[in-house]
Amino acid sequence: MFKFFSLSNTFIWIEKLTKFISSIFFILLLVALSFALILSPPDYLQGDSVRIMYVHVPAAWIGLASFSTIALLSLANFIFKIKNIKLITKSIAPIGLMFTCLAIVTGAIWGQPTWGTWWAWDARITSMLVLSLFYIGFILANKLIAQEDKADRVSSLIAIFGFINVPIIKYSVDWWNTLHQPASIKLTGTSTIHSSMLMPLFLMFFVLLLYCALIFLMKYKTEIIRIKKKNLERL
Amino acid sequence: MIQNLISMNGYGIFVWSSFAITFLACGVVYYKTYKTLKKYESEFAKEINELSREQKASVIENSKIASQVISSYSKTI
Amino acid sequence: MLQKKVKKRAYLLATLLLVSILAIFFILQTLNKNILYFKSPTDIQNDQEIHSKKKIRVGGMVKKNSLEIKEQEIKFVITDFKNELMISYSGTVPNLFSEEKGVVAEGKLQDKSFFIADRILAKHDENYMPPELQSIMNNNDK
Known part of the structure; x- marks a missing residue:
């Protein structure tokens, strides 16, 4: 069992997975883009600017999901001190930061024609900005603290405490008056997005998830090689 | 048809710029990650090649990762 | 263990x-x-003191048949279905601004029922649907 999870086995799995994902990636990307940009209908109110949603919403979801993953793994790492976990969280963080920033930027581009402003200090947008700051803190702690043990501890704590922000982001639109609209896709109950728009949304989400997987696998591979190199020097 | 696709009833600038920014950022991050990976791979392969013959043989025999990296590295040259 | x-x-x-x-x-x-990004008309009614010098934001639904456009000035009533507030504004409004839709106005309160805005933001709701569906729904309403 443990042998299955050993670094060299993971390494071979990474190679296989990367090959598989990159073989289907571009076809799926083309399908998703043609649905998002051409085949899906415009909105009755927003017109064609609704298409920005197809990158904005998946980006925000990925930003939130990767931070939650990092926080959970950091919790396990902080308590049980498992070395491999650090490799995973370090590999996820840059992707999460990028998508959080993309969600903020595309949101601003959508806000200009829809709301009439690029930016508003409302609860949803501000809490999203705070999330990106936690990401930056996590990445910087790993980069700047030379002592590995200490870097581990500090970055884990940043991720764990930053997780308090995640439910605040989720429920900010329900708890306070915000300019941002409430959630359209609910965990329970029906979604208020028409199915002809939901389909391209989930397609784009899936494609961007595959992209994340590709980047994650490459980064993970880099980290493994880094460790092996260190071991080699000790020889 | 194509005119309509580009202008998107006046929302073209917003829609296309947000898609462009997203995919540009994704592309740049992909390229950078790929570059770093290749850099580490080549450094790793070089270091193995610099070892003495017996050490090199034992490293390659004992570590699947080392042999994988070496083979993929020699392919790219 | x-x-x-x-x-x-x-x-x-x-x-x-x-x-x-x-x-x-x-x-x-x-x-x-x-x-809170904006106050509702009810919040304004309940608020004892009015800082007429301070800029605030109010938000609510644009009341049906309340929109009046006179040359430069736009007048409308926002409501949260309990209280109402009259708003006066001159300038361009966002595309999504219309009756029975959410709106946020930034400006100064004159008294508890009159507000002069210098910026109007449209608040979008969570519904997304194609235009054909909307017209079908409107026909059903009639």
């Missing part, structure tokens, strides 16, 4: 987390008024 160290770390973290969640909860509670 858990080691002592592991247990200690878990307890420490749990206490710290609990304390910080409580702290954040109370901070958000006290800041509640400031976090």
